Amino acid sequence: MTTVGVVQFPGTNCELDVQRAVEHLGSSAELLWHADASVQGVDAVVVPGGFAHGDYLRTGAIARFSPVMDAVAVFAAAGGPVVGICNGFQVLTEAGLLPGALQKNARLKFICDSVEIRVETTDSVLTNLCAAGDVLRIPINHFEGNYVCDRPTLDRLRADGRIVLRYVSNPNGSLDDIAGICNEGRNVVGLMPHPERASDDLLGSADGVALLDSFLGAAAANSASRGAVAR
Amino acid sequence: MTKFAARVEITHLDGIADPQGATIERALPVLGYANVSQVHVGKSIRLVIDATDAGAARVEVLEMCDRLLANPVIEAYEVEITELSGSSA
Numbered sequence: 001m002t003t004v005g006v007v008q009f010p011g012t013n014c015e016l017d018v019q020r021a022v023e024h025l026g027s028s029a030e031l032l033w034h035a036d037a038s039v040q041g042v043d044a045v046v047v048p049g050g051f052a053h054g055d056y057l058r059t060g061a062i063a064r065f066s067p068v069m070d071a072v073a074v075f076a077a078a079g080g081p082v083v084g085i086c087n088g089f090q091v092l093t094e095a096g097l098l099p100g101a102l103q104k105n106a107r108l109k110f111i112c113d114s115v116e117i118r119v120e121t122t123d124s125v126l127t128n129l130c131a132a133g134d135v136l137r138i139p140i141n142h143f144e145g146n147y148v149c150d151r152p153t154l155d156r157l158r159a160d161g162r163i164v165l166r167y168v169s170n171p172n173g174s175l176d177d178i179a180g181i182c183n184e185g186r187n188v189v190g191l192m193p194h195p196e197r198a199s200d201d202l203l204g205s206a207d208g209v210a211l212l213d214s215f216l217g218a219a220a221a222n223s224a225s226r227g228a229v230a231r
Numbered sequence: 232m233t234k235f236a237a238r239v240e241i242t243h244l245d246g247i248a249d250p251q252g253a254t255i256e257r258a259l260p261v262l263g264y265a266n267v268s269q270v271h272v273g274k275s276i277r278l279v280i281d282a283t284d285a286g287a288a289r290v291e292v293l294e295m296c297d298r299l300l301a302n303p304v305i306e307a308y309e310v311e312i313t314e315l316s317g318s319s320a
Binding site for chain 2: 058093101
């Protein structure tokens with residue numbers, strides 16, 4: 001069975017939600033403790049939301065020094081699917097796995113809401129089962145979700161089609177309405193919205209399932225390709 | 232080795248939103264300070280470092296800024312080094 005590793009830092013608080021959503025969709029999930037310098041052979045990695053290391057100094061700034069992040073970087077460099085959700089997105093930018101940074105929301109308010117996001121590209125591990133233009137209703141829950149990067153970086157993201165998700169109505173001042181981006185290899189995605197909180201109608205929306213199923217499909221493909229190499 | 236006090240002032244880069252600064256700037260006129268502009272909120276980090284001289288201390292603290300204390304994507308920093316008196320070994 002496909003196994004997703006869910007990174008757990010001190011202060012992470014969405015790891016069990018992600019684990020439950022993954023299991024709900026028929027895959028298995030195991031927690032990866034931040035102090036272990038290994039991803040334990042999993043097929044995909046989620047860096048979930050929360051307040052890793054209390055968000056001291058800056059969001060994600062200390063988390064990137066946790067031993068597990070070196071293993072995540074190696075896993076990502078080998079093409080392994082990685083998604084950072086909310087605080088996990090912040091951690092991935094601080095770790096240099098994704099460009100840019102997340103600054104405080106434009107109106108200096110913590111936002112807890114359900115918003116619409118639009119799928120801008122299906123060429124990523126998080127959107128390969130979606131259709132471009134799909135509008136999904138997914139919760140957001142953040143203070144620092146206002147994506148920013150320098151002009152050359154934005155130009156490159158646009159030219160390469162690496163803006164994966166955009167807000168339909170920008171809630172936080174994010175540059176170019178960006179809700180999620182991916183790396184050059186398209187196997188590392190960061191997004192502020194929480195697809196795991198929209199994984200069943202009981203939660204108010206099941207729109208996150210398309211994203212999670214895409215990711216689990218990428219995990220299964222990664223598992224199969226590694227199996228082929230091993231054989 | 233000599234002990235130096237380092238003060239690191241971290242501010243937002245030009246063009247990066249400073250919502251805390253903007254909020255304070257809107258609040259001050261309410262108290263009658265209508266003559267205030269360009270309010271910026273940053274961080275101040277103080278530390279003591281052992282180094283051979285002030286130049287070496289500065290080089291090392293600047294490196295710390297690049298690697299951890301500041302995020303160059305959104306933040307600028309300034310470093311001030313002061314020798315602590317009577318600390319020479």
